[in-house]
Amino acid sequence: MDITFLGAAGGVTGSCHLVRVGDRRLLLDCGMFQGGREEEAHNRDPFPFDAAALDAVVLSHAHLDHSGRLPLLARRGFRGPVHATPATIDLARVLLRDAAHLQESDAERENRRRLRQGKGLVKPLFTADDVEAALRLFRPLDFDVPADILPGVRATLVPAGHILGAASIVLDLEEDGRRRRVAFSGDIGQDDSCMLPPPRPPDRADLVLLESTYGDRNHRARAATHEEIAGVLESAWEAGGNLFIPAFSIGRTQELLTLFAQHYDEWRLDRWLLFVDSPMAIQANTVHLRHDHLVREEARPLFAGRGLRERLPNLRETASTEESMRINSVRRGALVIAGSGMCTGGRILHHFRHNLWRRECRVMIVGYQGEGTLGRRLVDGAERVTIHGEEIRVAAGIHTIGGLSAHAGQDELAAWYGAIEGRPAVALVHGEARGREGLARRLSAAWGVQPTLPRAGELIAL
Template sequence: MALLTFIGAAQEVTGSCYLLETRDGARVLLECGMHQGRRDDEARNRTPFPFDLRTLDAVVISHAHIDHCGLLPRLAREGYQGPVYATESCCDLLELMLMDSANIQEKDAEWENKWRARLGKPPTTPLYTQEDAQKALSLRRGVSYGSTVEVARGVRVTFHNAGHILGSAVVEIEIHEQGRCRRLAFSGDLGNTCSPLMRTPTPLSRADVVLLESTYGDRDHRDNQETLQELADILEQAHKDGGNVLIPAFAVGRTQDLLFYLGRFYQEGRLPQQTVILDSPMAARANEIYLRHTNEFSDSDREYIRGTGTVKLSEWLPPLRTTQSVEESMAINRIKSGAIIIAGSGMCTGGRIVHHLKHNLWREECHIVFPGFQAIGTLGRNIVEGAEKVRVLRQRIAVKAKVHTLGGFSAHAGQSQLIQWVGHFENKPELYLIHGERTKMDVLQAALLDRLAWQANIPEPGEQIAF
């Protein structure tokens, strides 16, 4: 008999964290993600861990997005010294993601303390530091797709391709105790089958308990070709309007998708802009990691790129410029027209995109393209939902630019894809919906009952189940 506790990402999108305990005393933490969104949500990242980290045998990470791994440095700072298991390419991305996150934590604390000093308030400390991130990174243990590793006594883990971002995994956990084998399948974040570069998520057929993400459980994404045509139309209209195109994008995953599509447009003679700027040193480094793992790309997209005769990103998308320094980033704001500017963060909660919004959001000739999910409480969500004015860098800015949402570019599976993937399981194991807003979970729960005659459960935060 094993016990599973839903610590995070229960009736919410971020903060992924689950504790698995066996009767034989093994304790494995599945995910250690950061809460993102509203100020209250982010404040939860400082609350004490609801478990004794000294008794943990291992941590297992599905992929390198911060809402799945972002609290690993804090875990290490507070004394965890055990292994952290992830796929090999995920381990590469973890270094990029956690060091960047630690740098943000340090800079945010520095900025906050300047204001606190003026108000006579005591200083704050960063959630964690780059030194803490290095401690966490020293614990990484890379595992290849399809290989099985024993992470604790009687607990074996196999990573399968989830098709979400590079190195993303469906996590299959086998618990062997007292002559029995129980299986837990964790979807992680399942990829959109229309996403470029990534492979189709690997289906599984056997489990006793399934944890299924539900980020887009309430709807399907638009047809991929329709979405690409919409993006092409937006770029053409922005060219005619004489403004810039701003695209807030996650440095890992979404940016690589966008560069692939913009490169296709260029190769096909359909890119009107003369300048594409990637204003994200982190995304530029992620590009290098992706190019080291092209064996994980889908066969069709790898063949398409090879067929164009390009071997470098500079040949695939010649108008591309990348920035490194803050000065180079600031210089972009002198460009008033003809540029596509891709920058993070993807939900506009910070990063360089915020500065570009300050200089372009109020301009009617500009276009803002949101290619991904915007969590409740984020600046991106407020803009998408039609706010006439928003607060950017402590200033109220009028939203005059044309705003577009391209749901077809999501790296998450849509409702039908989620149902199709989970439908491969035989005998309808216990099913729990996670990683989604409650309203979206309710819709997916009803759809599963209607299409598969399968009653899914929606766990409460902190709920425990035995299996």
């Protein structure tokens, strides 16, 4: 029995870990690499295993950095089941279909340019057909229901609190009478989310694969974060322009809407024109309504019936391209939530082209910005950025809100691990160098453990 780390090992995207039990092979996640061109080029690399010989996949949650290469896996011969919670399956359907559309659109646009230049054509990373082939492989697995998914492999999904349906994965493995339990955290949410119940660690394990995105630091207190948001909203209104929030369509957008509904009067949101400008986020809103039993009890009324609509009467969901384009005729008072969360694509880029150079406009960054992304350049104070081949001057005010992360901070990660019986061996994944090293120091100081910091391709024997 062993585990090979094939992604999110020294970085925060491309989550993928290969588990071997005798002659059985399964993956924990099969995510897309995201960020700069060099990072994303790895998505086209061959898998370091035979996809057709793989027996199963267990998916922690729907975000593309965990699910985004499943269509490639299907194209290259994988025919086994993909186990995930029902909510994850519904959200993955939305995300993967949207990703295929973007891949095909980007390839078409690039090929028009290449034809003019007499260059060779490119193919999309995957197509809509590849996505449908992958979606046919999904099999629902409810929280806290152990399932024998392969001979010698029992999987149990535990709530992780990251996004709707997100799970930590517990694998009970058996080979030749030897038994081992592996716990893969997936992405762990904060304890005090306004929308989701807190994450729940497994009771015991022999090896823990623990995410470390924010392993070196804690987030601002929730109350301080709310005060900060209120301040940005007030200053943005006084500046006399529009406010743009690049946000992940799944998870972050719904959390923002929950906060806006809960603080509607306090934050004087009635004076804004509120837009959710993302077809994917609009579909995700519907999925949240379908699985409202998974949200916190106090937030449940917002996801039942017309609860959200009644609390946010000035909310507009702009599904079509034409509706999105009309937003740019609004010169003042538009509050626009649009994808993508790291500003690497989607409608937020079109809004930036029309507004980023306007001093009276504001941008509120509410999530993690990976190395090499446009969002990271804005956070780092870039004076000029390139969008769709055009250089844009950055005159709008950029505000970063740190406390809304869907990832746990250092204290919460340490507490999650510390609740597991016996302080098992731990490998830190899904983190850049400072996150992993910071969490390693914290765990070592607290419990004397020496975490492994695996690199891509490294193997741990069980």
